[in-house]
Amino acid sequence: MTVIYNREDKIFRGVVTGGALTSLLVLGLIGLFLFMRGAQIFSDKGIQFITGTNWTAGSGDGVIPDDFSIGAMLVGTVVVSLIALVIAVPLAIGGALYLEFYAPRRIRGALATLLDLAASIPSLIFGLWGIQVFTSFGERWAILINNWLGWIPIFSVEFENFGRSPFIAGCVLGSLIVPITTSVAREVYSRTPRDLVDTCYALGGSKWGAIRSVVIPYGKSGVIGGAMLGLGRALGETVAVYLLLNLVFSYNFRILESEGGNVASLIATKFGEATEYELKALVAAGFVLFLLTLVVNMTATTIVQKSTPRA
Amino acid sequence: MTSTTNSPGATAVVEPSAFAGLETRGAHAWFGKHHALRDISLTFPARTVTGIIGPSGCGKSTFIRLLNRMHEFIPGAAMAGSVLLHGKDIYEPTVDAAEVRLKVGMVFQKPNPFPAMTIRENVLSGIKLAHLKRSNHDDIVEQCLTRAGLWKEVKDRLTASGGSLSGGQQQRLCIARSLAVEPEVLLMDEPCSALDPGSTLRIEETIKELAEKITVIIVTHNMQQASRVSDYCAFFLTDGGPGYLVEADSTRKIFTNPADSRTADYVQGKFG
Amino acid sequence: MSTSTTPETVTEVQPQTPWSTPRAAQAKSGTTLLLSALVAAVIVLFTGVAGVDGWAITFMGLSLVVALLRTAKTGSKERKDALMRVVITAAAVAAFTPWLSIFGSVLLKGWPGIRINFFTQDMRTTVPDDFLEYGGAIHAIVGSLLMVLIASAITLPLGILSGVYLTEVRGRLTFLVRFVVQSMSGVPSIVAGLFIYTTWVTATESFSAFAGALALAVLMLPTVARTAEEVLKLVPEDLRAAGYALGARQWRTAFMVVIPTVRSGLTTAAILGVARVIGETAPLLLTSLSNTALRFHPFDGPIASLPTYVFGYLQIGTEYAIARAWSGSLVLLVIVFILFTLARRFGGKDKR
Numbered sequence: 001m002t003v004i005y006n007r008e009d010k011i012f013r014g015v016v017t018g019g020a021l022t023s024l025l026v027l028g029l030i031g032l033f034l035f036m037r038g039a040q041i042f043s044d045k046g047i048q049f050i051t052g053t054n055w056t057a058g059s060g061d062g063v064i065p066d067d068f069s070i071g072a073m074l075v076g077t078v079v080v081s082l083i084a085l086v087i088a089v090p091l092a093i094g095g096a097l098y099l100e101f102y103a104p105r106r107i108r109g110a111l112a113t114l115l116d117l118a119a120s121i122p123s124l125i126f127g128l129w130g131i132q133v134f135t136s137f138g139e140r141w142a143i144l145i146n147n148w149l150g151w152i153p154i155f156s157v158e159f160e161n162f163g164r165s166p167f168i169a170g171c172v173l174g175s176l177i178v179p180i181t182t183s184v185a186r187e188v189y190s191r192t193p194r195d196l197v198d199t200c201y202a203l204g205g206s207k208w209g210a211i212r213s214v215v216i217p218y219g220k221s222g223v224i225g226g227a228m229l230g231l232g233r234a235l236g237e238t239v240a241v242y243l244l245l246n247l248v249f250s251y252n253f254r255i256l257e258s259e260g261g262n263v264a265s266l267i268a269t270k271f272g273e274a275t276e277y278e279l280k281a282l283v284a285a286g287f288v289l290f291l292l293t294l295v296v297n298m299t300a301t302t303i304v305q306k307s308t309p310r311a
Numbered sequence: 312m313t314s315t316t317n318s319p320g321a322t323a324v325v326e327p328s329a330f331a332g333l334e335t336r337g338a339h340a341w342f343g344k345h346h347a348l349r350d351i352s353l354t355f356p357a358r359t360v361t362g363i364i365g366p367s368g369c370g371k372s373t374f375i376r377l378l379n380r381m382h383e384f385i386p387g388a389a390m391a392g393s394v395l396l397h398g399k400d401i402y403e404p405t406v407d408a409a410e411v412r413l414k415v416g417m418v419f420q421k422p423n424p425f426p427a428m429t430i431r432e433n434v435l436s437g438i439k440l441a442h443l444k445r446s447n448h449d450d451i452v453e454q455c456l457t458r459a460g461l462w463k464e465v466k467d468r469l470t471a472s473g474g475s476l477s478g479g480q481q482q483r484l485c486i487a488r489s490l491a492v493e494p495e496v497l498l499m500d501e502p503c504s505a506l507d508p509g510s511t512l513r514i515e516e517t518i519k520e521l522a523e524k525i526t527v528i529i530v531t532h533n534m535q536q537a538s539r540v541s542d543y544c545a546f547f548l549t550d551g552g553p554g555y556l557v558e559a560d561s562t563r564k565i566f567t568n569p570a571d572s573r574t575a576d577y578v579q580g581k582f583g
Numbered sequence: 584m585s586t587s588t589t590p591e592t593v594t595e596v597q598p599q600t601p602w603s604t605p606r607a608a609q610a611k612s613g614t615t616l617l618l619s620a621l622v623a624a625v626i627v628l629f630t631g632v633a634g635v636d637g638w639a640i641t642f643m644g645l646s647l648v649v650a651l652l653r654t655a656k657t658g659s660k661e662r663k664d665a666l667m668r669v670v671i672t673a674a675a676v677a678a679f680t681p682w683l684s685i686f687g688s689v690l691l692k693g694w695p696g697i698r699i700n701f702f703t704q705d706m707r708t709t710v711p712d713d714f715l716e717y718g719g720a721i722h723a724i725v726g727s728l729l730m731v732l733i734a735s736a737i738t739l740p741l742g743i744l745s746g747v748y749l750t751e752v753r754g755r756l757t758f759l760v761r762f763v764v765q766s767m768s769g770v771p772s773i774v775a776g777l778f779i780y781t782t783w784v785t786a787t788e789s790f791s792a793f794a795g796a797l798a799l800a801v802l803m804l805p806t807v808a809r810t811a812e813e814v815l816k817l818v819p820e821d822l823r824a825a826g827y828a829l830g831a832r833q834w835r836t837a838f839m840v841v842i843p844t845v846r847s848g849l850t851t852a853a854i855l856g857v858a859r860v861i862g863e864t865a866p867l868l869l870t871s872l873s874n875t876a877l878r879f880h881p882f883d884g885p886i887a888s889l890p891t892y893v894f895g896y897l898q899i900g901t902e903y904a905i906a907r908a909w910s911g912s913l914v915l916l917v918i919v920f921i922l923f924t925l926a927r928r929f930g931g932k933d934k935r
Contacts, residue, residue: 016752019744020760023804026741027767030778030801037781094674102671105386111679118682120923122862124890125912128897129685132692132905137636175681182678195423199485202381204413204492205440206664213440217427236771238865239894264773268868271780279781286777290770297769341598350596380602389598402601409660442660 031290038284041068049284050074055249055266057278068281070263070288072249076166077262077289080241081234083170083255088178089227095178096185096223097211115186119179127240130172135244138168142256157257164258169244173237177230184226184304188219225304232297236289238264263289332357332526333378333415333496337392339553340373340382347373349553350392353545355496360518360527362541362562364534366582369547370554371530375498378528379415380408396496413441416494420501422481424473424488431469433484437492451491459487460517479510486517497521499529503536515540534578538566546574619645643673686916693913696906701914705887707876711896711904720911722877723892726792730871730888731857733796733881738803739853746811746852750818751841761812768805775801776866784870792881795871795888799860807856814848815841847929854929858922862915864890889915 041049045068052069099111142162149155162168192215200210241262247269248259267282267289274282333355340348348370355361363371376382378394380401393400401411424433434452438445445451452469456462461483465476476484482502489497499518503511518527518540531537537544544566545559558571569575576582604612623641626632632641650665701719709718745764749757779798784790818841867873872885873895893911896904 013752013754016744016748017754017756019741020748020752020756023741023745023808024756024760024763026801027804028763030767030770030774033778033782034774091674091678094671095678098671098675102668102675114679114682116927117920117923118679120858120919121682121685122864122890122915122919124862124864124893125685125689125916128893128908128912129681129688131897132909133684133688134681137634140633141636178678179682193423195419195421196425198381198384199417199419199423199425199488200440201384201409202379202412202417202419203437203440203488204409205437206409206660208664208667209440209660211667213436214425214427232769236769236773238771238773243897264771264865267773267777268865271777271869283777283781286771286774290774293769293771294766298766301765337596339596339598383600383602389600391596391599404601404605408602440660442658442663 031287031294034283034287034290038280038287041281041284045069049281050288053249053251055270055281057275066275066277066281068278070266070285072251073261073263073266073285074288075251075253076245076260077235077264077292079253079255080166080170080173080245080260080262081231083166084173084177084234085227085231087171087174088181088230089223091174092178092181092185092226092230093216093223095182096189097215099182099186100189101207101211101215115179115182119183121179123176123237124239126172126176127243130168130240130244134172135163135168138171139163142167146256154253154255156254158254159257161258162256164244164246165256166245166252166260167255169241169260170255172240172244173234176237176240177233180233181223181226181230184229185219185223188222188226189215192218221303221306225300225302225306228296228300228303232293232300235262235296236264236293237262238268241265242268332397333528334395335377335392336395338374338377338394339391340370340377341387341389342385343387343389346553348377349555351556352392353556353559355526355528356543357495357526358522358524359542360522360529360540361543361545362537363528363530363545363547364532364537365547365554365557365577366549367532368554369549371547372500373554374547375417375500375528375530378496379412379417379498381412381417383408409441413492414494415496415498416489416492417498417500418482418485418489418502421505422478422485424476424481424484426472426474428473429470430465430473430476430484433473434487434491437488441492443492455487455490456484458490458517458521459483460513460520461487477510479506479513482506482510482514483517486514486521490521494525496526496528499527501530501532504532511536534580538562546571546577548573548577615649616646619649639676643669646673689909689913689916692906693909693911696910697913701910705875705877711899711907712901713903715903715906715910718907720887720889720892720907720914722875723873723887723889723911724914725877725879726871726886727861727888727890729792729879729881729886730796730799730867731861733793734799734803734860735853735857737796737800738807738856742804742807742852742856743811743849745808746815749812750815751823764805764808764812767801768809770802770805771865772798772802772863773865773869776869779866780869787882789882790870790872790885791883792871792886795867795886796881798866798870799863802863802866803856803860806859807852810852810855811849814845814852817848818844851926851929854922854926858919858926861922862890862919864894867891868894889918 045052049069051071052067053072054067054069056067095115099108099115103111139162142165145155146157146162150157196214196218197210200214205213242265245260245262245265246258247261247266249261250259252259263285267286270278271282335351335353338348338351339346351374363374365371373382377390382388382390390402394402396411396414399406425436428436431452434455435448438448438451453462453466456465461480464480465471473481473484503514506514515536518529521527522542529540541562543559544562546557546565547554548557549555558565558569558574560570565574566578569578620642623638623645626641627638632638646669647666650669651662654662654665696715698716700716702724703721704717704719705722706718706720745760748754749761776798778801779794783797784794787794822844823841867888867890871888871891873887873891874885875887878886889911893908893915896908896911
C-alpha cells in the first residue's frame with residue numbers, strides 16, 4: 001500500500017531523513033577519507049607498508065629517504081591483544097559462571113553492579129593503575145615465567161628488563177576487556193533453557209555436571225562473540241599501551257621482552273612532530289587499524305546476535 | 312491402594328496395602344508464603360501406574376516434584392511432611408538428593424533432548440552425569456531405546472542429533488534417557504500434552520510396558536488417558552487455596568463409582 | 584495408609600527446608616575457610632612465595648586440597664563438582680580483583696589531593712612539583728564539560744533523528760544507516776582523533792575545544808543512535824496505531840505520542856553517550872591537547888580536559904605530579920559512576 005503524505009508529514013520525514021543522512025555521511029566518510037589521505041602511501045609502498053618494520057622519517061633533502069611501515073606495530077597489536085584475550089576469556093567464563101550459578105543470592109546484585117561499573121572505567125585509568133600498581137606484580141610473574149619456562153622461545157629474553165613488556169601490557173588490557181566479555185557470557189548463560197538444566201539434575205547430575213553438559217555448550221557461540229568484542233576493544237586501545245610499552249620497531253614475539261608497541265600508540269606518539277609525508281603514513285596506519293577492528297567487531301556482532309534470539 | 316476421602320469429619324479406614332515403594336505422609340509444599348499443597352498422603356504400590364488428575368493449578372506438578380527432590384531448586388521453596396522411598400524419608404539430612412533422583416526419574420512435559428548431543432549420547436547422558444560405572448554402553452543404549460519403543464526407528468542413526476527427531480520420538484528418547492540410570496520410579500509430568508494423538512497412544516503403550524518393571528506416576532490433564540493407562544488414580548482439587556487430595560482409588564472405581572461427588576463431576580467432564 | 588484431616592488441624596504445620604545446610608555445617612565450612620586462609624599466610628611468610636598474589640594462589644591450592652579431603656569418601660562426581668567450585672570461584676575472584684584494586688588505588692592515592700583548591704584553581708601559576716595545596720584542576724573539569732556539551736549538542740539531535748528514522752520513517756536508506764551506525768561503534772578512538780586532526784585541525788590550523796568536541800561526537804554518535812533506536816523499537820505498535828486512528832499526522836504522532844513515551848529511554852541514550860566519551864584520552868591528544876589555564880572559548884587554542892590532565896601529569900612522573908594524576912582519576916571515576924547510576928535510574932523507568 002502506498003502512503004501519500006501531506007505537506008506537514010513531508011517536512012517531518014525530510015528533517016528526520018536529513019538527520020539520519022548526516023549521521024550516515026559523517027560516520028561513513030571517515031573510512032573513505034582516511035583511505036584517500038593515506039592512498040599515496042599505499043601506492044608508494046604497496047604491501048611493504050604492512051610487512052616492513054622500519055619507521056624512519058627522511059632527512060627532507062633526499063639523502064635519507066622516508067621509510068614508513070607498520071609491520072612491527074601490527075605484530076605488536078596482535079601479540080598484545082592475543083595475550084589479553086588468553087588471560088581474559090577464562091576469567092570471563094569463570095566470572096560469568098560464578099555470577100550465574102554459584103554466587104549467593106544476596107551478593108549477586110552487588111557483583112553485577114560491580115561488573116557494570118568496571119565496564120565503564122576509562123582505559124586511561126587502567127593505564128595509570130597498570131604503571132603504578134600492577135607492574136611490580138607483573139614483573140615478578142614475568143621473572144617466574146622466564147625462570148621456569150624460559151626455554152620456550154616466546155618466554156625467553158635478551159635483556160632482563162621485564163617492566164615494559166607485551167606481557168604486562170597484555171595483562172592490563174586483559175583486565176580491561178574482562179568486563180565486557182563477562183557481561184556477554186553471563187547474558188548467554190542466563191538464557192540456558194531451564195528445562196535442560198533441570199533434566200541434568202533429574203538424572204542425578206551435580207551442578208558442575210549440568211554446567212559442563214548443557215550450559216557451556218549452549219553458550220559457546222555467545223562467549224566467542226563476547227571474546228571477539230573484547231578483542232576489538234583491545235586492538236584499538238591506545239593510551240594504556242602507550243603508557244606501558246616502549247615503541248620498538250622490530251618484530252617482537254618474545255612477550256616478556258620490553259619492546260613492542262601497537263598501531264594506536266604509534267599514531268599517538270608520532271603525530272606531534274610528523275612531517276607531511278609521515279602524517280600520510282600515520283593516516284594510512286590508522287586506516288589499516290580501522291579495517292582490522294571493523295572486521296573483528298562485525299564478526300563479533302553477527303555471532304552475538306545469532307546466539308541471542310530476540311523473543 | 313486404599314481409598315481415601317477428605318470430606319470434613321470423616322475418619323479413614325486404613326489398611327496398609329501390598330509393598331509400596333513410594334509413599335507420602337502429610338506432604339505440604341510452599342513457594343515462599345504461598346501454600347501450594349496441603350497434606351497429601353498417598354501410597355504408590357510397586358509396578359503400577361498411578362494417574363494424578365485434577366484441574367489445572369491444583370498442584371499436581373508441584374507434588375511430583377516433591378517426590379524426586381526437584382521442588383527445592385525453586386527459590387523460596389519449602390515443604391513439610393515426609394516422602395518415603397522403601398520406608399526411608401528422602402528428606403532426611405543424611406540422604407543424598409542426587410541418589411534419590413537416580414531412583415526416582417522424571418520425564419518433562421516438553422520433550423527436551425540435549426541439543427548438543429547425538430541420540431546415543433543422549434541416552435547415555437544420565438550415566439555420564441551421575442558418574443555411573445558401566446562398561447556395556449551399547450547394550451544399555453539398545454535396551455533403553457527398546458523399552459521406550461524407539462529402537463527400531465533410530466537404530467541406524469544413533470549418531471544423528473537429538474533434535475532431529477519428531478516430537479513424539481524426542482519424548483521417547485527422553486524416556487529412554489531416564490531409563491538408562493535404572494530408576495525404580497518414573498515420574499511423568501503431562502508427557503503427551505505437547506504431542507499429536509498418534510504419538511500419544513504409542514507413549515501410552517510404552518508406559519504400560521514400563522510398568523511391568525517399575526512404578527510409574529503420571530500427571531495428566533486428559534481423563535481419557537488416565538482411564539486408559541493407569542491402575543490407580545488420585546484426584547487433586549483446589550478451592551483457590553492450597554491443592555489437596557480429594558480421593559485416591561483404583562481407576563475403575565474412580566471412573567465408575569467414585570466416593571466423592573466432586574470426583575464424579577470431574578470425571579464426567581462437568582468442570583476442569 | 585493415609586490420614587484424613589480437617590482443614591483446621593492442618594494449619595499448624597510449618598514450612599521447612601530440610602535440604603539447606605544446617606547452621607552447624609555452615610559454621611564448620613566457614614571456619615575451615617578461615618583456617619586455610621591463615622595457613623596460606625603462614626606458608627607465605629616462611630617460604631619464598633611473595634606478595635598478595637602468592638598468598639592468593641596458596642589459598643586456592645589449600646582450598647583444592649580441602650575440597651579433595653571433604654569428598655574423599657564420596658564418588659568422582661562429587662569430587663569433580665567440589666574441585667570445579669573452587670576453580671570457578673577462584674576465576675571469578677581473579678576477574679574482580681583488578682577492578683577492586685583500581686577502585687581502591689584511585690580512592691587511596693587520589694584522596695590526598697582532593698582539596699578545595701583542586702576545584703577552584705588551575706595550574707597556570709603552579710609548577711607540577713608544587714605541593715598539593717597549590718594549583719588545581721578546574722581548567723580540566725571545565726574543559727571536559729565544555730567539550731562534552733558541544734559534542735552532545737551535535738550528537739543528540741543527530742542520534743535521535745537517526746533513531747526516529749530507523750523506527751518511524753523506515754525509508755530506503757534504513758539498511759545502510761543501521762549498518763554504518765553499527766560498524767562505526769567500534770571505531771578506535773585514536774582513529775576518530777586522527778580523522779578530526781587531518782580535517783578540521785589542519786584546516787583551521789589550531790587545536791581547540793571544538794576540535795576535541797568533534798572527535799568526541801564521532802565516538803558518541805553511534806552509541807546514541809543505537810540506544811535511541813532500541814528504545815524507540817520498544818514502543819508497541821498499537822500506540823502508534825492509536826495516534827493515527829485519532830487522525831493525527833505522522834509527525835504529530837511521533838512527537839506527541841511516541842517520543843514522550845520513551846523520554847527516559849532517550850535520556851538514558853544521552854547519558855550513555857556522555858559516559859562513553861568523557862573518559863576518552865586518545866582523540867583529545869590529537870585535537871584539543873592540553874593547557875594550564877582556565878578558559879571557556881571553544882575555538883581559541885588548546886584546552887585541558889580531565890583525561891589529558893591525568894595523562895599529562897602521569898607522564899611528568901614526579902611524586903606530586905603523579906598524586907595530581909590520581910586525584911584527577913578519582914574525579915573522573917566519580918563522574919562516570921554518577922552518570923552510570925543516572926542511566927540505570929532512567930533506564931528502568933520506561934519498563935512496562
